[in-house]
Amino acid sequence: MKNRLALLCITLLIVGSSYCQNEDSKSLTVLEPRVEYHENPEGLDVRQPRFSWILKGEGRNRVQSAYQITVASSKEKLSQDQADIWDSGKVVSNQTNQIVYQGIPLVSATKYYWKVRVWDESDMVSTWSNPAYWSMGLLKFANWQGLFIGHDVGYNKADKYDSLYLPPARYLRKSFSLNKKIKKATAYTTALGLYELRLNGNKVGEANFLPGWTDYNKRLYYQTFDITNNLREGENVIGAVIADGWYAGYIGYALLVRLDRVREFYGVNPSFMGQIQIEYEDGSIETIASDQTWKSNEGAIREADIIMGETYDARLENAGWDTPNYDDSQWKKPKVYTYPNGKLEAYPGTQVKNTEILKPIAMTEPSPGTYVFNLGKNIAGIAELKVQGPKGTKVQLRFGEILKNDGQIQTENLRKARATDTYILKGDGVETWKPKFTYHGFQYVEVTGFPGKPTLETITGHVLSSIETDASTFGSSNAMNNTLFKNIKTTQSANFFEIPTDCPQRDERLGWTGDAEIYMRSATYNSDVAAFMTKFLVDLDDAQRWYGAYPNFAPFPYSRPNQYAPAWMDAGVIIPYNLYKVYNDTRIVEYMYKGMEKFMQFQEDASTDYLRPGGGNNWGDWLAVNEETSHDYVGASFYGYDAKLMAKMAEALGKTEDATKYANLFENIKNAFVQKYILDNGRTIEDTQTSYALALYFDLYPNDLAEKGAARLAEKIEKNGFKFSTGFLGTKHVMLALSKYGYDDISYKIFQQTEYPSWGYSVENGSTSIWERWNSYTKDDAENSDLNAKMNSFSHYAFGSVAEWMFQHAVGIDTEDAGYRNIIIKPAISKEMDYINGSYKSINGNISSAWNWKGREVQMKIEIPVNTKAKVYIPTVEISSIKEGNKAISKVPSITILESNGEETILEIGSGTYSFRVKGVK
Ligand code: RAM
Secondary structure, eight states: OHHHHHHHHHHHHHTTOOGGGOGGGGSOEEEEEEETTBSSOSSBOOSSOEEEEEEEOSSSSOOOOEEEEEEESSHHHHHTTOOSSEEOOOEEOOOOSSEEOOSSOOOTTOEEEEEEEEEOTTOOBOOOOOOEEEEBOOOSGGGOOOOEEEOOOOOOOOOTTTSOOOOOOEEEEEEEEEOSOEEEEEEEEEEESEEEEEETTEEOSSOBSBTOOOOTTTEEEEEEEEOGGGOOSEEEEEEEEEEOHHHHSOOTTTTTTTOSOSSOSSOSSOEEEEEEEEEETTSOEEEEEOSTTSEEEOOSEEEEETTTEEEEEGGGOOTTTTSSSOOOTTSBOOEEEOOOSSEEEEOOSOOBEEEEEEOOSEEEEEETTEEEEEEEEEEEEEEEEEEOOOTTOEEEEEEESSBOTTSOBOOGGGTTOOOEEEEEOOOSSOEEEOOSSOOEEEEEEEEESOSSOOOGGGEEEEEEESSOOOSEEEEESOHHHHHHHHHHHHHHHHHEESEEOSOSSSSOOOOBHHHHHHHHHHHHHHSOOHHHHHHHHHHHHHHOOTTSOOOSBSSOOOOOSOOOOTTTTTHHHHHHHHHHHHHOOOHHHHHHHHHHHHHHHHHHHHOBTTBOOOOTTOOOSTTOOSOOOOHHHHHHHHHHHHHHHHHHHHHHTTOHHHHHHHHHHHHHHHHHHHHHHBOTTSOBSSOOHHHHHHHHHTTOSOHHHHHHHHHHHHHHHHHTTSOOOOOTTHHHHHHHHHHHTTOHHHHHHHHHOOSSSSHHHHHHTTOSSOOSSTTSOOSTTTTOHHHHSSSOOSOOOGGGGHHHHIIIIIIOEEESSSSSSEEEEOOOOOTTOSEEEEEEEETTEEEEEEEEEETTEEEEEEEEOTTOEEEEEEEOSOGGGEEETTEEGGGOTTEEEEEEOSSEEEEEEOSEEEEEEEOSOO
16 A cells, blocks of 8 residues: 555656645545435435445546445444444445445434445545434324314305415414423424424525425325424424415316316315424423414415415514414414325425525516516526515516517416415515415516515515536537527426426426426436435326326326326336436336336237327327327337336346346337338338437337438438427437437537527527427517417426437437446537537536537547546547547556547546547548
């Protein structure tokens, strides 16, 4: 060891480095310790949680050769290396994620502290990671002491279709005294409906829309909050505000299409349940649980509906209701509701938070007294109002994604979503307000009824989302494409809202499965969606139809027959596969496996001679322009794709027989598919762009005809002026299929296209988001018919699925195995673009790839994280024309040349940064 370092010092001294001054600086650094994908999560109920971390290290080819995890019952013990819960010992392994806890059984309501250190390629040990922790939730039913409590507000039997029923929020409070020194206090809370937890006048935690949306008949999630610092000796007050939410409020398009039920899909009255558990310094424990000793009332929130909006009458505020010294003698005894039938579990996903604050960029007054604020981009979220005026003044906020020619907001596309917030002033100075239980999809806020003239300060935009879109960067020599990338992220953020919704604005906001599966891989590039999508898969599994199909959306609150469709139901296979592929997560695959098998059986039963016909709702290549691909073709091709993915997942789980079974099934489907759909000249009988894209990308072409099929696709695109005729299904697959068969130039031409239909068309028309339709809007004709179509969302991520191509091909970052340990760097270097650069923060750390032309020279800059390898594909005339730094690649010891064939050279590199120059590229 010492020898190696000494040697290293000499070498480094020659090149003038000062590394050897500090021997420690060469060991690896362990960063971002995570449990179940979360940073210091509270309240897990996974009995054997999984650990992960990221490694940093100087130089090249750095790897982890071993790790050690220790878990202790206190911070102190952890720092003194008393691992009383688990000491993994030195485990010889290069694994840095999906490492399963193997210590003593974890106990309910307990906090665990852990750290990890690693050994590198020369067995040099790192320092320990920063201490991290997680806590367990309430694991046993017997731990729960609360009742589901609410407040009776009566029931107004309004006509269900022609008027809205919007009951007020309910307020619950409980005052209690603490007389001993508190060691630790934790809240475990949930609601049927939505709740906001309050303690001594403040909101607890940062999340909104708790407890999240599930099929409440099957499961309800609870949250765990560490409230040690929120309590004090003496009187304390715990409060909860509850509202209808998804549980009792309006959901989706039920009102629009006049379903039997338009609201109250899971229950009529919201209720709250929970407890706080206080551990005193003297070791005693006290629990304060929701029960009839609490008090209940109505208050200022008069209406609270996710889709319809919120009304707040500040005159009805019970000032100080959630703080001590409040007289609650007028409050009632809460009503007790029955315990639901489903499971009570810890929330596994990522909750809705305020991710960004936006100041308006402009205010206009399109008609007297109507003010329109422009927030600069089309988001999901809420607007905060700042106002001063006489008591009783009613200020109304409405929301729109675009403006009509007269400058007024366009709301026709919201359909039955009233999306209106109202604030009634109490009249005592400056008042600021934002709603708690509603959100909108919007860029523009219309303010009416404002006392006096508003200013830009009047409105503040709060972006709400369950995710941060911080995992990727993308830049290119085409400004339009850079805007497109921003728009994709904006729209992903707007729709990754508790579940992956189709859109955030109109009366829909459902977890449409087709949209989600098409966009899944793109989503992973922009954001760490592992926990978010794991939660959604639980929803999807819960929503699986009794006959085996996965439904059109999940959760699925409606009771309608035949709610499934080819390419939508396949989400049940495609999303788990991608979680496995991107995060190396086999646990979620295991969880979904039974349901997936049932789904495969459903497809088999529906098929004749291995051809699965369309069926169910049959949207085909939804919103395609000018060409239609038959529903049977879509059904058959996705069935083949499912079989292929099932074979891979079965193999990953070690189910070898199943792997063979599904591989054979794939071959059988392929043969039948070829027979029926592929002609001897390589054309599909449908001859649509989408038909080629699906068959080529899903490997349904016979080997000898695939090149011909790809050539025909390229020819069709060219004849169509480098424009699409595809919808949700075909679009991204056209890009992926073209690049798969070497037609990168054509992919770039479509990518940079600005004529309708194209991404560039929306960017040139000023979009800040991804539209549902290729032709949603034009600047000159803001009131054209499509614009006013009742189905025209300006925040639909499905066409943003080109992000998958942008990262896999334009930037060129992909994974060969599951979980980016064996990375592929294969940028599509083309004369159609001057440069592209991008990065992706994988589960192993940051990967980046940048390329540019300098005359006929190509320069490539690559960064590979510690503990991974990459195959790098470099366009080449001859191998001697490639340099890394200033050296010929054959002279760089950290590079292995795997293959070179005159067209490209494939290298293998380990971690580190590399800079290549290639001369004479054609
Ligand atoms: C629309 C949704 C969604 C799509 C379905 C078919 O209502 O917005 O995007 O998947 O229809």
